[in-house]
Amino acid sequence: MSQPAQPTPTPPASPLPDAVHRLVEVPGGRIHLVEQGTGPLVLMVHGFPESWYSWRHQLPALAAAGYRAVAIDVRGYGRSSKPREIPAYRMLAHVADNVGVLSALGEETAVIVGHDWGSPIAANTALLRPDLFTAVALLSVPYSPRGALRxxxxxxxxxxxxxxxxxxxxxxxxxxxxxxxxxxxxxxxxxxxxxxxxxxxxxxxxxxxxxxxxxxxxxxxxxxxxxxxxxxxxxxxxxxxxxxxxxxxxxxxxxxxxxxxxxxxxxRYRNVDRDWEDLAAWQGAPLTQPALFIGGELDAPTNWMADAIKAFPVTLPGLSASHILEGCGHWVQQERPEEVNRLLLDWLRVLPAPVGAP
Incomplete structure (x- = not known):
C-alpha cells in the first residue's frame, strides 16, 4: 500500500486554517487536496466552475463527526495538474485521478461525493471501481447511465x-x-x-x-x-x-x-462524446452501491433530468434516499450547508461497513 502523501504548507490566508493542504502524485500528474479529520475516508469532487473550496462547509462538519474528509481540486483546477491536451480531461482520466488519490492517501476504500460535474465523475468512479468506492452521494446532477444517443x-x-x-x-x-x-x-x-x-x-x-x-x-x-x-x-x-x-x-x-x-x-465539457465512446461497455449499467441524491427545487439540472430521477429504482437500486431542497438552486452544498451536512451525516452513519473492514 502507498504511504500517505506528505503535507505541503497551508497556503497563505487559508479559509480553513485547520485543514491540511497536500499535493499527491497520481498517474496523470498531481492532485491538490484539502483534508480535515480522521476516520473513514469521504472524498468530495467539485463541479464547474468551482474548486475544493465549494466543500468548505462540509470539510469541518464531516471531520467533527469522525470522518477523514478530503476535497480535491479536479484536474485542470487550482493547484492540480493542467494537461494541455483536451483528451486528458476525459472521464476515464478523472476516474484514474480518484483512484490515485485513494492510493496516495494510503486508504483501501472511500465514500465518494460529487456535485455538478463532480456528480457524474463520482458516479462513474463508483461504477468502474466498486471495489474501492463503496458508496456514492450525488448532488444536483442525478445518475444517468450511458445512453444510445451521442x-x-x-x-x-x-x-x-x-x-x-x-x-x-x-x-x-x-x-x-x-x-x-x-x-x-x-x-x-x-x-x-x-x-x-x-x-x-x-x-x-x-x-x-x-x-x-x-x-x-x-x-x-x-x-x-x-x-x-x-x-x-x-x-x-x-x-x-x-x-x-x-x-x-x-x-x-x-x-x-x-x-x-x-x-x-x-x-471537461469538450470530452462528452469521447466519454460516450469510452463507456460503451457500460451502456445502461446501474450503479449498485448504497447511494444518496440531493437536488434543489430550483436547480436546472435536477429539473431537466427529472426522468433520470424517476428511473432511480432501476439505475440506482442501492439508493437510500432522494431529497429535493425547497427553494434551493444549483449550488446545493453552498446554498444549504447545514441541511446538506445533516443529510450526508445521517446517510453516512447507516452505511454498511465495507467488506473486510474490522
Missing amino acids: PTEAFTMLGGAEEFYINYFQEPGRAEAEIEPDVRGWLAGFYAGLSGDAKKSPSEADPRSDATSPSGQGALPLFSVPRGGKLSERFPVDPAPSPWLTDADLDFYADEFERTGLTGGLN
Whole structure:
C-alpha cells in the first residue's frame, strides 16, 4: 500500500486554517487536496466552475463527526495538474485521478461525493471501481447511465433554435474569450443565475418548458446562447448579494481562475462524446452501491433530468434516499450547508461497513 502523501504548507490566508493542504502524485500528474479529520475516508469532487473550496462547509462538519474528509481540486483546477491536451480531461482520466488519490492517501476504500460535474465523475468512479468506492452521494446532477444517443446530438436537440451551453463550450477558446476579460464579473453572474436567489419557479428551471424559452424550443434561458451571442447575455442584471456567497468567497474563486484560467474546467465539457465512446461497455449499467441524491427545487439540472430521477429504482437500486431542497438552486452544498451536512451525516452513519473492514 502507498504511504500517505506528505503535507505541503497551508497556503497563505487559508479559509480553513485547520485543514491540511497536500499535493499527491497520481498517474496523470498531481492532485491538490484539502483534508480535515480522521476516520473513514469521504472524498468530495467539485463541479464547474468551482474548486475544493465549494466543500468548505462540509470539510469541518464531516471531520467533527469522525470522518477523514478530503476535497480535491479536479484536474485542470487550482493547484492540480493542467494537461494541455483536451483528451486528458476525459472521464476515464478523472476516474484514474480518484483512484490515485485513494492510493496516495494510503486508504483501501472511500465514500465518494460529487456535485455538478463532480456528480457524474463520482458516479462513474463508483461504477468502474466498486471495489474501492463503496458508496456514492450525488448532488444536483442525478445518475444517468450511458445512453444510445451521442451527447452533443442530444444537446443540439435540447437547444432548439438557440445553442445549448454545453455545445457552446465545445469550441476551444470560444468561452474563454467571453470569460477572461472579466473573470470575477462572469463568475458572479453565473453563480447568481443558477442559485435559488434567482427566484425561478420549477417550470422556469426546466428547459423542456417552451413557455420560458426565448427560442420557443424549450431551452432554459441561462443555458442557451443566442446564435453568435454569449452566455453572459442571459445572466441576471445587477443581482442582489447572495447570503451564501460572500465577497470573500467570490474573491477566492476569482483569484483561482485568474491564476489558472478556465480552459481546464471547460475541457471537461469538450470530452462528452469521447466519454460516450469510452463507456460503451457500460451502456445502461446501474450503479449498485448504497447511494444518496440531493437536488434543489430550483436547480436546472435536477429539473431537466427529472426522468433520470424517476428511473432511480432501476439505475440506482442501492439508493437510500432522494431529497429535493425547497427553494434551493444549483449550488446545493453552498446554498444549504447545514441541511446538506445533516443529510450526508445521517446517510453516512447507516452505511454498511465495507467488506473486510474490522
